[in-house]
Amino acid sequence: MEALRRSLGERRINYFGHSYGTLIGEQYAELYGDRIRAMALTANIDHSLNARDFLVSSAATAEDSFHEFVRWCERSPSCALHGRNVTAVWDGLLARADRGEIRDPDQPDRALTANEIAKAVFRKFYGPYWREAAAYVAGLDAQRRQSPPRTGPPPAASKPPAAPDTGGRTKAEPFYAVFCQDWRFRAKDHREFARLTEAELRAAPHMRGSPRVHAAMAGCVGWPDEVNNPQHRLRITEAPKILMLHSRHDPANPHAWATNVHRQTRGTTVLLTYEGAGHSVYRRSDCTRDAVDDYLVELRVPADGSRCAAADPGV
Known part of the structure; x- marks a missing residue:
């Protein structure tokens, strides 16, 4: 980032970082805070956590998003699972996947694992795309009525699929x-x-x-113990006011991560909370979009602790 700033010949830069991009922004602010005009960070990363806290808090926020999804289904007739015990349907679906009974709709000769199902629904929480998540779960659950349960061990086809043929090209997996x-x-x-x-x-x-x-x-198991950029508490001393936005019910990055980063940088950051769900923040409502636009364009900083009401998830 600093090399780009110098190459552009800019005395100060503007930066918008989302999710993992917030870590880049936070650390740039530590090193080159006086070279920032404005910086907005959404879905913030807390780079001070140990392994257990990182893992457990990530799991807890995924679970929180699941319960938000269940509550939406309970109140929304557009949910494909509306009127049913969504939690029971979900737990039963994963249990049947453990037994090799759920087939991949795109590859019917292959069984889906519980982890694959959870990952697919987890990704739909990002939007949040709850209607899509409900339709996906309902479609898999309907297999109960279409075919009898399998007996015996899962078929060989339930093994993870082979890596796609890239025509001899190396696939980027950084x-x-x-x-x-x-x-x-x-x-x-x-x-x-x-x-x-x-x-x-x-x-x-x-x-x-x-x-x-x-x-x-x-x-990370088996990687060298030496880490180039180990976690630490943020130390930002020269940056201008940095705007942080974070969803109350983010499926991937807990809201507590944002509040902890804010505590570490109290004199430098302003935290605005979007009271709804989803990993994306900027486009959630006029409130969130205007807060970022007004800040990046006009340098108008909202009051610390401001909130934007939850919007229709648009699902």
Whole structure:
């Protein structure tokens, strides 16, 4: 970022960072705060957490989004599961997936795992795209009526699909090279990893943890212990006011992460909370969009602790 600023010949820059992009913004502000004109950060990352706190808080916020989804289904006739016990349907669906009874609608010869189902629905919480999530769950649950339950072990076809043919090209997969050098998350043995997983499952019994974060932490097993950018408390001393926005019910990044970052940077950051659901924040309502636009364009900073009401999720 600093190289880009210098190459552009700009004395100060504007930055909008979302999700993992907030970590880039936070650390740029630590190093080059006096070179920022305006910085807006949405769905904020707390880079001060240890492995257990990171994993458990991520699981808890995924579980919170599941309960928000259930409440929406209970009150919304447009939900494909409206009028049913959504939690029971969901738990039963994952249990049947564990037995190899749920088929992939796109590849009927392959069984879906519970983790694949949870991950697919978790991604729909990002919007939030609750109507799509409900239709997906209802469609899989309907397989109960279309075919008898399988007996015996899951078929061989239930194994994860082979990597897609890339025609000999190398596929870009930079995630672990980034994540495992930004976080010192190295379980020293299987016993420690099992304890972390147990804590994760207690925090999210229905979602079975956070599909994204569990895979991320597991992916760091075996990486070198040396971490280029280990977590630490933020130390921002020279930056102008930085605007932070965060959803109350973010499925991926807990609202508590934003409040903790704000506590670490009380003199520098202003936190605005969107009271609704979803990982995306900027486009959720006129309130959230205007707050960012007015700040980035006119440098009008909202009052710290401001709130934007939850909007129709548009699902």
